[in-house]
Amino acid sequence: MPERYEPKTFEAKWKQRWDEAGLFLTQEDSDRPKFYGLDFFPYPSGAGLSVGHARNYVPTDVICRAKVMQGYNVLHPMGFDAFGLPAENEAIAKKTHPGPMVKSYGANYKRQMDLIGISYDWSRCVYSSDPEYYKWTQWIFELLYKKGLAYRKLASVNWCPKDATVLADEEVEGGLCWRCGTAVEKKWIPQWFFKITAYADRLLSDLDELNWPDGIKEMQRNWIGRSEGVEFEMRIAPSLVLRSETEEGVGGGDNGSALSDPSDQSDASAESDLQVISKERHLSFRVFTTRIDTIFGMTFCVLSPEHPILENLMPLVDEEHRKAVKAYQDQAKRLSDTDRQAVNREKTGVFTGAYAVNPANGEKVPIWIADYVLASYGTGAIMAVPGHDERDFEFARKFGLGVVPVIAPVGQVGQDGQAPRTTQDVFSGKDGILINSGEYDGMTVKEAQESLGQWMEGLGIGERKVTYRLRDWLISRQRYWGCPIPVIYDKEGHEMLATEGQLPVELPDVENYEPSGDGSSPLNRIEEFVNATTPDGSLGRRETDTMGGFACSSWYFLRFCDPSNPNKPWDFEKAKYWMPVDCYVGGAEHAVMHLLYARFWTKVLYDEGLVSVKEPFQRLMNQGQVLALTPYRKPREGETLEVGADGILVSFEEAKGIPKDQLMWRWARMSKSKGNVVTPDEMVDQYGADALRVHLLFVAPFDGEVQWSSDGVGSMAKFLNRVFKAVTELSGSFDSDWRTKIQTLWSDQSDKSDLSDGARNLRRATHQAIKKCTEDIDRFAFNTYIAALMTYLNSIADAQRAGANAPGWRLAASEALETLILLLAPAAPFSADELWESLGLRGFTHQQAWPVFDPEIAAEDVWPIAVQVNGKLRDTVMVPAGSSNQELEAAAKASAKVQVHLEGKEVKKVIVVPGKLVNIVAV
Ligand code: ANZ
Numbered sequence: 001m002p003e004r005y006e007p008k009t010f011e012a013k014w015k016q017r018w019d020e021a022g023l024f025l026t027q028e029d030s031d032r033p034k035f036y037g038l039d040f041f042p043y044p045s046g047a048g049l050s051v052g053h054a055r056n057y058v059p060t061d062v063i064c065r066a067k068v069m070q071g072y073n074v075l076h077p078m079g080f081d082a083f084g085l086p087a088e089n090e091a092i093a094k095k096t097h098p099g100p101m102v103k104s105y106g107a108n109y110k111r112q113m114d115l116i117g118i119s120y121d122w123s124r125c126v127y128s129s130d131p132e133y134y135k136w137t138q139w140i141f142e143l144l145y146k147k148g149l150a151y152r153k154l155a156s157v158n159w160c161p162k163d164a165t166v167l168a169d170e171e172v173e174g175g176l177c178w179r180c181g182t183a184v185e186k187k188w189i190p191q192w193f194f195k196i197t198a199y200a201d202r203l204l205s206d207l208d209e210l211n212w213p214d215g216i217k218e219m220q221r222n223w224i225g226r227s228e229g230v231e232f233e234m235r236i237a238p239s240l241v242l243r244s245e246t247e248e249g250v251g252g253g254d255n256g257s258a259l260s261d262p263s264d265q266s267d268a269s270a271e272s273d274l275q276v277i278s279k280e281r282h283l284s285f286r287v288f289t290t291r292i293d294t295i296f297g298m299t300f301c302v303l304s305p306e307h308p309i310l311e312n313l314m315p316l317v318d319e320e321h322r323k324a325v326k327a328y329q330d331q332a333k334r335l336s337d338t339d340r341q342a343v344n345r346e347k348t349g350v351f352t353g354a355y356a357v358n359p360a361n362g363e364k365v366p367i368w369i370a371d372y373v374l375a376s377y378g379t380g381a382i383m384a385v386p387g388h389d390e391r392d393f394e395f396a397r398k399f400g401l402g403v404v405p406v407i408a409p410v411g412q413v414g415q416d417g418q419a420p421r422t423t424q425d426v427f428s429g430k431d432g433i434l435i436n437s438g439e440y441d442g443m444t445v446k447e448a449q450e451s452l453g454q455w456m457e458g459l460g461i462g463e464r465k466v467t468y469r470l471r472d473w474l475i476s477r478q479r480y481w482g483c484p485i486p487v488i489y490d491k492e493g494h495e496m497l498a499t500e501g502q503l504p505v506e507l508p509d510v511e512n513y514e515p516s517g518d519g520s521s522p523l524n525r526i527e528e529f530v531n532a533t534t535p536d537g538s539l540g541r542r543e544t545d546t547m548g549g550f551a552c553s554s555w556y557f558l559r560f561c562d563p564s565n566p567n568k569p570w571d572f573e574k575a576k577y578w579m580p581v582d583c584y585v586g587g588a589e590h591a592v593m594h595l596l597y598a599r600f601w602t603k604v605l606y607d608e609g610l611v612s613v614k615e616p617f618q619r620l621m622n623q624g625q626v627l628a629l630t631p632y633r634k635p636r637e638g639e640t641l642e643v644g645a646d647g648i649l650v651s652f653e654e655a656k657g658i659p660k661d662q663l664m665w666r667w668a669r670m671s672k673s674k675g676n677v678v679t680p681d682e683m684v685d686q687y688g689a690d691a692l693r694v695h696l697l698f699v700a701p702f703d704g705e706v707q708w709s710s711d712g713v714g715s716m717a718k719f720l721n722r723v724f725k726a727v728t729e730l731s732g733s734f735d736s737d738w739r740t741k742i743q744t745l746w747s748d749q750s751d752k753s754d755l756s757d758g759a760r761n762l763r764r765a766t767h768q769a770i771k772k773c774t775e776d777i778d779r780f781a782f783n784t785y786i787a788a789l790m791t792y793l794n795s796i797a798d799a800q801r802a803g804a805n806a807p808g809w810r811l812a813a814s815e816a817l818e819t820l821i822l823l824l825a826p827a828a829p830f831s832a833d834e835l836w837e838s839l840g841l842r843g844f845t846h847q848q849a850w851p852v853f854d855p856e857i858a859a860e861d862v863w864p865i866a867v868q869v870n871g872k873l874r875d876t877v878m879v880p881a882g883s884s885n886q887e888l889e890a891a892a893k894a895s896a897k898v899q900v901h902l903e904g905k906e907v908k909k910v911i912v913v914p915g916k917l918v919n920i921v922a923v
Pocket of ligand 1: 294380385387
């Protein structure tokens with residue numbers, strides 16, 4: 001009998017026995033309900049797993065293990081997101097090939113996951129970089145293509161002119177290349193996209209039904225960014241009128257008499273005035289606004305610097321404006337959309353020299369270009385209303401443009417229908433009344449939006465429109481280590497899909513796969529790969545871009561349902577059985593991209609009749625981060641700090657040599673780059689896998705941050721030690737036949753008070769623990785699940801002290817022993833099996849049925865107490881068993897029926913017969 005928790009003596013043994021028994025192989029062929037528990041599959045990194053990763057995998061493992069015991073068929077697979085930039089970059093840095101590298105890293109992950117007892121069914125493991133897998137990634141690409149959901153168009157990439165390479169967005173830091181600090185440029189090349197925008201509405205509305213954290217749903221909603229508004233046309237105002245008027249110092253006015261004084265044209269345009277005018281007549285652009293109600297407050301309009309109309313418009317304005325616009329356009333090219341929209345960034349822009357007409361009142365407004373208007377959103381042009389939009393207000397302030405308030409906050413409109421005019425402030429609220437808006441004055445914002453929308457639609461100059469912030473998903477990467485895009489171009493450059501028989505289009509195994517200097521994929525250099533036969537037999541060239549890693553991870557959860565099917569990506573019935581994933585667990589950093597892309601693919605596959613579900617992940621949970629104390633030193637003069645840091649990161653080794661007053665310890669996310677990683681290996685070695693597991697569960701709520709302390713693992717080893725001790729002490733009383741005996745005994749004892757208090761209390765504690773542990777595991781409240789086990793362990797000790805050997809005690813103790821071990825099993829599976837065996841019980845705990853909760857046994861006992869007033873029975877009240885005399889008296893006096901008989905009387909005496917009767921003597 002093991003008296004202590006000595007994990008080294010049993011962990012390897014159980015691991016081996018589990019493997020030999022195929023304990024974690026998925027069962028499919030029964031009528032039991034299914035449960036699909038899934039962790040985000042990781043990219044295998046050379047650093048291996050940290051205890052931070054384990055905080056993701058252990059809780060999912062607890063759920064899956066509990067579900068198996070509760071009678072579910074459980075699918076709990078693991079695989080590797082092996083294609084993609086991180087693996088490729090690491091292979092380049094290590095001067096090795098990413099293929100074998102990801103396999104060896106993956107094997108190390110598996111070893112570590114096994115070490116901490118995660119119950120994955122490894123027979124279902126997939127690597128997204130295996131041809132058997134990516135054949136089907138290509139197959140889905142082709143499906144999207146056939147449905148018009150994959151297309152190629154010119155798009156910009158981040159280009160570092162010094163390194164001569166394309167950079168991913170995350171490799172651009174503040175507009176500079178992460179490697180060499182050179183300013184990154186935009187380069188336009190044809191690239192592949194998936195048309196996720198076609199699914200924007202469904203991706204939005206189906207969020208409502210998902211059991212996901214609210215924060216993640218909100219981030220997806222914002223990312224999709226649905227806006228209802230109006231898109232309308234703005235015509236360019238004839239410039240000649242404008243120039244003559246401006247020169248005469250007259251603003252605004254007539255735009256119909258363009259020919260008033262052609263000789264006023266001051267710059268030396270080669271074109272005749274008439275030509276200019278006729279070109280202008282045909283020029284217009286569209287703006288998108290969510291606040292059409294504010295149209296009378298438009299004092300200027302703004303185009304994005306990339307707006308295509310500028311090409312036609314700029315030749316019509318004078319040289320000076322042309323130059324300014326050109327210079328501004330060049331400058332804007334260097335900034336990313338994120339940089340351009342950064343809050344607190346001072347507004348910049350230039351006047352184009354041209355004007356447009358506000359269709360609502362015919363007034364002319366100057367056209368500016370500014371980078372706060374994005375080319376990729378709405379129409380890339382806005383009507384600017386500085387009275388009601390913060391950004392426009394800032395811009396107007398900076399460039400001295402007019403501000404006209406047209407919405408008065410409710411309550412500020414006076415008797416005369418006028419609101420106090422202010423040009424000093426912005427009112428961006430919608431709870432207002434229109435002013436300065438002609439016939440629309442007095443309307444509410446809602447009314448005005450409705451009627452202006454109708455008016456524009458009636459005249460054919462605009463229409464109500466829904467716009468999304470979501471962009472199509474750019475999938476092309478000009479890199480080697482990814483899934484080849486299965487497209488071939490014929491001599492004329494027409495694109496054709498590889499036939500299904502030609503799939504997979506295999507990634508050639510080459511030595512030199514580093515990014516090429518011209519921005520094209522390194523595959524471009526490999527003639528054997530590039531030269532291909534088109535499906536119609538002629539000579540063609542292969543597409544050499546590969547797909548970004550998000551394609552591979554958008555369907556792996558389906559492959560797990562049928563991982564080695566050579567003929568199909570998955571069998572429909574199998575996927576139907578397992579999908580959706582019942583519980584998907586991973587970090588919140590994937591809130592948008594991965595989760596949105598996977599939802600999109602699932603919907604497309606659903607529309608094709610290939611899967612039975614519209615949504616892949618029914619329940620999503622995000623674990624909290626693990627932080628580790630990390631050494632920093634005080635910065636020296638002129639040293640720049642990382643964002644959010646107050647010191648310079650140093651290694652643990654360096655920290656030893658830094659004087660105390662210069663050294664600072666800070667909590668930082670555990671990561672290889674910070675050098676503060678604690679591995680599961682060292683924790684297992686020191687304290688055992690179960691102590692680590694229990695600590696990870698107990699240390700904080702599942703989604704809370706953890707400040708890592710290895711000592712905490714030590715405390716959990718002590719807790720497990722107490723479990724071993726308790727089981728050893730009680731094992732002498734263990735009766736393996738307790739189940740039948742206890743039932744007979746319990747049903748025979750109609751008056752349970754004849755059973756010993758110890759036995760009753762212990763059974764009550766047992767069933768309360770079953771209830772609490774079952775519910776807590778289901779709610780992802782693992783910390784309180786472990787706390788409940790600790791309480792239960794104390795109750796067992798209490799009950800033992802209170803009366804072993806009394807009637808029923810041995811049976812209650814035997815039940816408690818089994819229950820304790822089984823409730824512990826999902827959290828500490830090695831220990832549970834060791835203890836189970838030590839009681840002489842057969843099989844693995846994993847194969848036992850989860851203890852069943854009996855509410856009657858769990859209920860606190862209540863006794864009926866007769867209440868008399870002056871010797872006459874007036875009521876019977878129920879009180880908790882073991883209530884004190886004072887409690888009985890209070891319960892008796894609280895009875896309404898008793899109170900009636902006490903009215904107007906004085907209580908002289910109260911006689912209590914414990915557990916039976918209260919007699920109140922009153923006169
Ligand atoms: C006039 C106006 C007045 C606006 C007002 C807002 C408030 P959401 O809700 O995010 O869709 N806008 C339109 N296209 C833009 C672009 N390409 N780049 C930057 N801003 C753009 O925002 C829609 C609003 O953002 C639009 O409504 C437009 O400004 C601006 F009191 O038009 B609004």
